[in-house]
Amino acid sequence: MDDHARQVADERRVRDRALVAASLAGDLDAFNRLVELYQDYLFALTVRVVNDREAAADAVQEAFFSAYRNLHRFHGDSFRSWITRIALNAATDVLRLRKRRPADPYPEWEDDSWQPPTDEAEGPEHAAMLRSRDRALSAALQKITPDQRAAILLYDIEGYDYQEIAQMQGVSLGTVKSRIHRGRLALRDLLAPQMDLFRD
Amino acid sequence: MPRHDHSPPGADHQSHERLLLIRLAADDLSSAERPAAEALRAGCAECADLARDVDMIAHATARLPAPSRPRDFRMSPEQARMAHGTFIGRILERLAAPRLGILQPLGAAAVAIGFVLVVVGLGLPGMGGASSAVQAPGVYSAADPSPAMHLTGSDAAPAEGAPAPTAAGGGAAPAEADDGDSGALPRNSSGAPPSWAVASPASGPVVGGTDSATGGVSRNGTDAPSTKPEPSVVSGSQFEPAGSPAPPDLTAAEALEAAEAERGADERLAELEAGTARGTGLVTFGLLLGSIGLTLIILRVLSQRRARDQALR
Numbered sequence: 001m002d003d004h005a006r007q008v009a010d011e012r013r014v015r016d017r018a019l020v021a022a023s024l025a026g027d028l029d030a031f032n033r034l035v036e037l038y039q040d041y042l043f044a045l046t047v048r049v050v051n052d053r054e055a056a057a058d059a060v061q062e063a064f065f066s067a068y069r070n071l072h073r074f075h076g077d078s079f080r081s082w083i084t085r086i087a088l089n090a091a092t093d094v095l096r097l098r099k100r101r102p103a104d105p106y107p108e109w110e111d112d113s114w115q116p117p118t119d120e121a122e123g124p125e126h127a128a129m130l131r132s133r134d135r136a137l138s139a140a141l142q143k144i145t146p147d148q149r150a151a152i153l154l155y156d157i158e159g160y161d162y163q164e165i166a167q168m169q170g171v172s173l174g175t176v177k178s179r180i181h182r183g184r185l186a187l188r189d190l191l192a193p194q195m196d197l198f199r200d
Numbered sequence: 201m202p203r204h205d206h207s208p209p210g211a212d213h214q215s216h217e218r219l220l221l222i223r224l225a226a227d228d229l230s231s232a233e234r235p236a237a238e239a240l241r242a243g244c245a246e247c248a249d250l251a252r253d254v255d256m257i258a259h260a261t262a263r264l265p266a267p268s269r270p271r272d273f274r275m276s277p278e279q280a281r282m283a284h285g286t287f288i289g290r291i292l293e294r295l296a297a298p299r300l301g302i303l304q305p306l307g308a309a310a311v312a313i314g315f316v317l318v319v320v321g322l323g324l325p326g327m328g329g330a331s332s333a334v335q336a337p338g339v340y341s342a343a344d345p346s347p348a349m350h351l352t353g354s355d356a357a358p359a360e361g362a363p364a365p366t367a368a369g370g371g372a373a374p375a376e377a378d379d380g381d382s383g384a385l386p387r388n389s390s391g392a393p394p395s396w397a398v399a400s401p402a403s404g405p406v407v408g409g410t411d412s413a414t415g416g417v418s419r420n421g422t423d424a425p426s427t428k429p430e431p432s433v434v435s436g437s438q439f440e441p442a443g444s445p446a447p448p449d450l451t452a453a454e455a456l457e458a459a460e461a462e463r464g465a466d467e468r469l470a471e472l473e474a475g476t477a478r479g480t481g482l483v484t485f486g487l488l489l490g491s492i493g494l495t496l497i498i499l500r501v502l503s504q505r506r507a508r509d510q511a512l513r
Contacts, residue, residue, distance in 0.1 A: 068275060181223055
């Protein structure tokens with residue numbers, strides 16, 4: 001992490017701690033400011049973990065409720081990490097519930113409507129190829145284990161390091177590395193027939 | 201040049217450590233492992249493809265489009281109130297605080313002390329405990345034929361000159377532990393305990409009461425027909441067997457002895473009553489303390505269970 005990124009992270013922590021303190025003092029607007037800051041990020045992460053928009057929305061809502069109820073227990077360094085952990089736990093509960101009642105396992109596979117439009121500047125063929133790649137990747141991500149999936153998403157998309165992910169998932173550093181490496185290998189095996197989509 | 205035919209990898213590649221290449225791509229190798237991984241990548245086309253593919257997948261994952269959220273997750277004041285729960289919920293939440301961890305051992309101690317108090321209270325004289333079975337001086341049991349009077353059965357009156365108006369054995373004496381009467385002793389109108397006894401054939405002077413076995417009243421060794429079935433009433437050192445003729449005059453020594461015996465019985469009775477009061481108090485306090493302790497433990501356990509938020513695991 002370079003100095004600028006570190007400075008930005010520090011400023012974010014200071015801001016978050018001030019908002020948490022104000023929330024604890026009864027300022028609901030301060031808490032809602034935290035919600036505004038993290039709701040997009042949390043939903044994007046959660047929907048990739050559970051692959052169901054409604055379930056992901058419920059998980060995020062539950063995560064914010066839990067955070068609000070237990071705000072006095074937040075003594076950590078980073079509110080972002082704390083709320084991410086809560087959201088991942090809520091998402092895990094959703095997955096567990098779905099495993100018990102597997103009515104519609106992967107409803108999002110056939111639904112592109114939730115994805116934002118891709119950049120059409122490079123032509124419709126390229127845009128279509130990117131959509132196919134993203135769909136193939138999303139489908140492959142849903143076939144690896146939830147723990148591997150969450151670790152890869154946190155590492156590749158959210159940019160957390162191994163140690164932060166270990167803290168969020170409540171496991172050892174070695175376990176996180178193993179999950180990421182084995183998950184990558186599983187993804188590659190799943191996507192081997194479609195690797196042309198990735199060579200642009 | 202990357203492979204595009206996706207033909208099965210060669211036999212050599214099957215034996216290669218693929219995770220080593222993944223770790224190489226993630227730059228997660230020790231200096232000792234790195235040469236072996238790089239040698240694999242340089243010497244095996246499939247291994248080189250694998251390392252490159254993994255890298256491309258990682259980049260594609262990072263560029264996955266962020267799905268837009270379907271709704272706003274900000275909380276309304278109503279939702280905020282609901283999130284904090286009900287009044288009872290808030291009390292339970294406070295009870296679950298780590299600083300109140302002392303409540304559980306405190307409750308356990310209260311339960312233990314309460315139990316001890318109940319046991320001690322029940323053991324006091326007059327509470328049916330063992331100490332109540334200790335006989336006062338001058339009190340005889342039915343098994344002991346030596347005293348001048350045997351008190352058995354359910355109806356008996358104190359004998360003139362007998363040491364003390366009490367009962368033992370299977371009688372319904374107030375001090376009996378097994379009669380279930382742990383309360384204050386019943387007293388007659390003059391304050392003396394109604395102690396009834398049935399005369400034993402082997403006894404000396406037996407007075408008052410009705411003998412359910414013989415149906416008569418024995419007095420000074422002579423049987424008298426029972427004219428009234430109800431028990432005799434003893435008042436002070438005198439007794440008035442219902443339906444019996446008035447007692448003959450006592451000698452001064454006998455009267456003195458009877459008075460002393462009666463006094464001893466009164467003292468014993470007062471002791472028993474005081475013990476009963478103390479015992480009742482201890483039992484009540486013990487039960488109260490135990491209940492409070494038990495309530496504390498239950499509330500603490502309930503609050504801890506409730507506070508265990510699954511999302512914070």
